[in-house]
Amino acid sequence: MSKPNMNPVKNPMPAQDPKVRAHNFSEVALGYTAETAVDEATRCLGCKNKPCVAGCPVNIEIPDFIQKIKDGDFEAAYQVISEDSSLPAVCGRVCPQESQCEKVCIRGIKGEPVGIGRLERFAADLHNSEVTEKPVVAAGSGRKVAIVGSGPAGLTCAGDLARKGYKVTVFEALHTAGGVLVYGIPEFRLPKAIVQKEVDNLIDMGVEVNTNMVIGKTLTIDELFEMGYEAVFVGSGAGLPMFLGIPGENFKGVYSANEFLTRSNLMKSYRGDSNTPIMKGGRVAVIGGGNVAMDAARTALRLGADEVNIVYRRSEAELPARHEEVEHAKEEGVNFKILTNPVEIYGYNNPDDRRDPKNGFVTGMRCIKMELGEPDEQGRRRPIAIPGSEFDMETDTVIVALGTLPNPLIKSTTKGLDVNKRGGIIVEEATGLTSKEGVFAGGDVVTGAATVISAMGAGKVAATAIDEYLSK
Amino acid sequence: MYKILKKAPLNPSVTMMDIEAPFVARKAEAGQFIILRVDEDGERIPLTVAGFDREKGSVKIIFQIVGATTEKLNHKKEGEYIQDFVGPLGTPTETEGLKDVCIVAGGVGCAIALPVAQKLHDQGARVTTIIGFRSKDIVILEDEFRKISDKFIVMTDDGTHGREGNVVTPLKELFEAGEKFDEIITIGPLIMMKFVVEACRPTGIPCKLSMNPVMVDGTGMCGGCRLSLNQNGEKVTKFACVDGPDFNGYEIDFDEAMSRNAIYTGFERHAHEETCNLFAKEVE
Numbered sequence: 035m036s037k038p039n040m041n042p043v044k045n046p047m048p049a050q051d052p053k054v055r056a057h058n059f060s061e062v063a064l065g066y067t068a069e070t071a072v073d074e075a076t077r078c079l080g081c082k083n084k085p086c087v088a089g090c091p092v093n094i095e096i097p098d099f100i101q102k103i104k105d106g107d108f109e110a111a112y113q114v115i116s117e118d119s120s121l122p123a124v125c126g127r128v129c130p131q132e133s134q135c136e137k138v139c140i141r142g143i144k145g146e147p148v149g150i151g152r153l154e155r156f157a158a159d160l161h162n163s164e165v166t167e168k169p170v171v172a173a174g175s176g177r178k179v180a181i182v183g184s185g186p187a188g189l190t191c192a193g194d195l196a197r198k199g200y201k202v203t204v205f206e207a208l209h210t211a212g213g214v215l216v217y218g219i220p221e222f223r224l225p226k227a228i229v230q231k232e233v234d235n236l237i238d239m240g241v242e243v244n245t246n247m248v249i250g251k252t253l254t255i256d257e258l259f260e261m262g263y264e265a266v267f268v269g270s271g272a273g274l275p276m277f278l279g280i281p282g283e284n285f286k287g288v289y290s291a292n293e294f295l296t297r298s299n300l301m302k303s304y305r306g307d308s309n310t311p312i313m314k315g316g317r318v319a320v321i322g323g324g325n326v327a328m329d330a331a332r333t334a335l336r337l338g339a340d341e342v343n344i345v346y347r348r349s350e351a352e353l354p355a356r357h358e359e360v361e362h363a364k365e366e367g368v369n370f371k372i373l374t375n376p377v378e379i380y381g382y383n384n385p386d387d388r389r390d391p392k393n394g395f396v397t398g399m400r401c402i403k404m405e406l407g408e409p410d411e412q413g414r415r416r417p418i419a420i421p422g423s424e425f426d427m428e429t430d431t432v433i434v435a436l437g438t439l440p441n442p443l444i445k446s447t448t449k450g451l452d453v454n455k456r457g458g459i460i461v462e463e464a465t466g467l468t469s470k471e472g473v474f475a476g477g478d479v480v481t482g483a484a485t486v487i488s489a490m491g492a493g494k495v496a497a498t499a500i501d502e503y504l505s506k
Numbered sequence: 507m508y509k510i511l512k513k514a515p516l517n518p519s520v521t522m523m524d525i526e527a528p529f530v531a532r533k534a535e536a537g538q539f540i541i542l543r544v545d546e547d548g549e550r551i552p553l554t555v556a557g558f559d560r561e562k563g564s565v566k567i568i569f570q571i572v573g574a575t576t577e578k579l580n581h582k583k584e585g586e587y588i589q590d591f592v593g594p595l596g597t598p599t600e601t602e603g604l605k606d607v608c609i610v611a612g613g614v615g616c617a618i619a620l621p622v623a624q625k626l627h628d629q630g631a632r633v634t635t636i637i638g639f640r641s642k643d644i645v646i647l648e649d650e651f652r653k654i655s656d657k658f659i660v661m662t663d664d665g666t667h668g669r670e671g672n673v674v675t676p677l678k679e680l681f682e683a684g685e686k687f688d689e690i691i692t693i694g695p696l697i698m699m700k701f702v703v704e705a706c707r708p709t710g711i712p713c714k715l716s717m718n719p720v721m722v723d724g725t726g727m728c729g730g731c732r733l734s735l736n737q738n739g740e741k742v743t744k745f746a747c748v749d750g751p752d753f754n755g756y757e758i759d760f761d762e763a764m765s766r767n768a769i770y771t772g773f774e775r776h777a778h779e780e781t782c783n784l785f786a787k788e789v790e
């Protein structure tokens with residue numbers, strides 16, 4: 035066996051120049067070449083106890099697929115990955131690797147871990163660009179299963195069941211399938227063509243994708259059973275935006291991150307020819323510190339904002355966003371106002387002219403400085419306001435990215451479906467089975483806002499359980 | 507794709523269409539709305555369900571041509587298709603137990619009010635209708651309302667049809683004459699509804715209205731449709747698409763709602779001009 039490559043740092047990811055990319059919506063990270071991928075693969079030690087596999091929520095056989103890349107058999111590497119993951123091109127891009135597989139990689143003890151996500155992306159992109167054969171579908175019972183929601187949870191569950199020979203129909207409320215992958219995560223981080231390809235794959239496998247179907251309104255879950263579906267998987271996500279509850283939050287120019295990102299991504303208002311308007315230019319303040327906040331900030335920059343400030347109440351070390359996204363945002367020129375919390379939003383008001391078109395638009399925000407106190411239950415240090423430290427910042431747009439909750443639409447129209455106090459559907463963890471017979475659930479609708487890979491994992495678990503349930 | 511089964515102009519700027527949408531038709535109730543996109547990459551716009559035929563599987567919409575999307579929609583012909591049509595969204599208008607109701611509607615708001623009035627009439631309630639328009643040439647649905655109303659009043663601002671003046675005048679007269687309704691339902695421009703609510707306030711009769719804020723998804727996902735209610739001195743935020751569109755008129759913060767509705771005025775004017783130019787070119 036050849037000696038491993040002991041370079042302590044990962045092969046860097048080629049990326050668009052920050053100055054250029056801050057003004058376009060093309061993908062930021064460009065992907066490894068075959069040569070770089072093989073070189074990165076040789077950094078893997080092929081550890082016997084494979085700690086990385088345990089770090090991956092769907093337990094991809096990481097050393098195996100990396101070995102295939104080392105061998106130059108890239109398609110075989112893809113096949114290893116796809117045994118456990120149905121969305122490798124997506125997860126290779128958006129997984130928080132630094133807190134999952136790469137966090138526990140042995141190489142990370144002295145130096146940087148192996149670039150597992152980057153290798154995964156490489157294998158998936160190569161497969162997608164070269165292999166065109168249709169997926170194989172087992173001849174099965176043809177029994178009908180309904181999937182509610184077309185995010186990663188729903189798509190994965192649909193794919194697994196279709197492969198097992200079930201007749202699967204996906205019901206999606208919006209006009210495009212993909213969930214957060216299309217309406218939330220922006221093009222420059224996850225090109226929509228990749229998601230569309232996954233959806234097209236499902237359609238090739240015989241899955242019916244019905245958009246414009248709001249379950250709970252257009253049809254209820256009970257009606258799905260009446261229509262002959264024998265099991266239902268609910269993967270409707272956590273789409274209900276939270277607001278701050280401070281004065282001035284309804285001034286014009288205050289958006290939820292969902293609205294801002296939906297207007298830009300799903301409705302394409304970043305393109306000149308879209309009929310869907312969005313406020314752009316001027317100064318933008320984004321409240322929050324997660325991936326959603328980074329995406330909103332970087333989208334605002336690309337739409338032409340003069341200045342973008344992330345306002346976050348804890349310190350930089352606590353930022354919940356992926357490290358890479360924070361770095362990218364900084365390189366592109368996003369400012370970070372940490373240990374800061376908004377207390378009021380101001381709007382324009384011309385007392386002499388009620389018809390002044392500027393009336394009611396955001397002009398600024400009053401904030402208060404914070405310091406970190408004792409750790410809370412989750413071990414994160416609690417932010418405490420410093421009395422008398424209020425200050426004002428001028429801003430034209432405020433984007434609230436404080437998180438989302440499961441939407442109550444399905445719960446309120448489905449008898450016998452139990453939810454917890456945050457609105458999440460209660461399930462048996464090993465199967466995804468809910469309190470209602472034949473109804474399974476998984477992804478953000480169960481856990482609250484989480485990750486693509488965990489939603490995908492939940493979709494897989496439920497697909498297996500549904501198969502068992504219907505084989506009984 | 508959703509087929510346009512029927513199209514008819516009601517006046518020069520208001521058009522009626524029957525759209526083939528069997529799933530929506532099966533469920534739709536008065537007071538609910540749909541969201542449509544005319545074509546790929548089009549804007550999502552909400553329109554009220556103005557009627558439905560469950561057997562035929564069709565849904566009626568009545569829309570005023572005000573901007574780019576409604577202009578594009580109006581250029582579609584009978585037999586052609588529109589891209590997306592989703593619903594029924596929002597909660598149906600609560601009519602249970604109502605026996606004596608006054609409906610006060612203005613402009614294209616009449617399209618929204620008609621199915622509610624029809625439903626009340628069908629369930630045996632006494633229906634008093636006051637509808638108002640700017641002028642004679644834009645009066646719509648007069649015969650339809652007349653048929654189902656026990657008392658019917660039509661107003662025009664310029665007096666060219668019916669009585670001269672706005673809808674609040676006859677409403678106040680009815681109150682003065684001692685009319686005691688179970689409820690007033692008002693649908694129309696915000697400014698009109700605001701005055702109707704003010705006229706009702708001293709009577710204490712419940713007053714319900716239908717709100718039309720700017721929407722995107724219509725399922726409670728974006729929060730763009732949020733509005734403020736004043737409930738017992740406390741400010742409460744609601745999402746019109748899922749909590750409404752009907753609300754208690756006495757609780758609505760009208761000034762905020764009017765301000766929020768004008769958020770994209772500049773953009774829209776531009777988009778409308780572009781669309782008009784586009785159609786003008788096609789005609790050339």
Ligand SMILES: Cc1cc2nc3c(=O)[nH]c(=O)nc-3n(C[C@H](O)[C@H](O)[C@H](O)COP(=O)(O)OP(=O)(O)OC[C@H]3O[C@@H](n4cnc5c(N)ncnc54)[C@H](O)[C@@H]3O)c2cc1C
Nearest residue numbers: 183185186187207213214218249271477478484485486489
């Ligand atoms: C801006 C943003 C950035 C993110 N970045 C990352 C990241 O970098 N890495 C990462 O791992 N995770 C990230 N996440 C989180 C991740 O996207 C989610 O955890 C994941 O998409 C959840 O998948 P899901 O399938 O459960 O739900 P969703 O992706 O939310 O999909 C649910 C789908 O169900 C549909 N639906 C809802 N209600 C109904 C109904 N009643 N009837 C029919 N359809 C319905 C919705 O329209 C939607 O399409 C991000 C999230 C956001 C918002």
Ligand SMILES: Cc1cc2nc3c(=O)[nH]c(=O)nc-3n(C[C@H](O)[C@H](O)[C@H](O)COP(=O)(O)OP(=O)(O)OC[C@H]3O[C@@H](n4cnc5c(N)ncnc54)[C@H](O)[C@@H]3O)c2cc1C
Nearest residue numbers: 551552553554568569570573574575576718719720721774
């Ligand atoms: C629940 C609801 C029911 C409605 N029912 C009807 C109806 O039955 N008939 C009818 O003619 N109109 C109805 N409307 C209003 C209709 O949605 C707007 O006229 C339409 O969106 C205008 O689009 P446009 O592109 O042609 O014009 P634009 O130039 O884009 O807008 C003109 C005006 O329409 C409003 N508007 C714009 N975009 C939206 C949007 N996405 N959501 C809501 N309002 C918007 C704004 O106040 C704007 O100033 C309803 C609105 C709502 C919220």
Ligand code: SF4
Nearest residue numbers: 090125129134135151
């Ligand atoms: S799916 Fe995510 S966590 Fe698992 S190996 Fe790939 S990048 Fe790592």
Ligand code: SF4
Nearest residue numbers: 078079081086139140
């Ligand atoms: S822990 Fe790191 S070095 Fe070891 S097998 Fe996994 S990826 Fe390779």
Ligand code: FES
Nearest residue numbers: 724726728729747
């Ligand atoms: S329209 Fe998006 S929440 Fe109501």
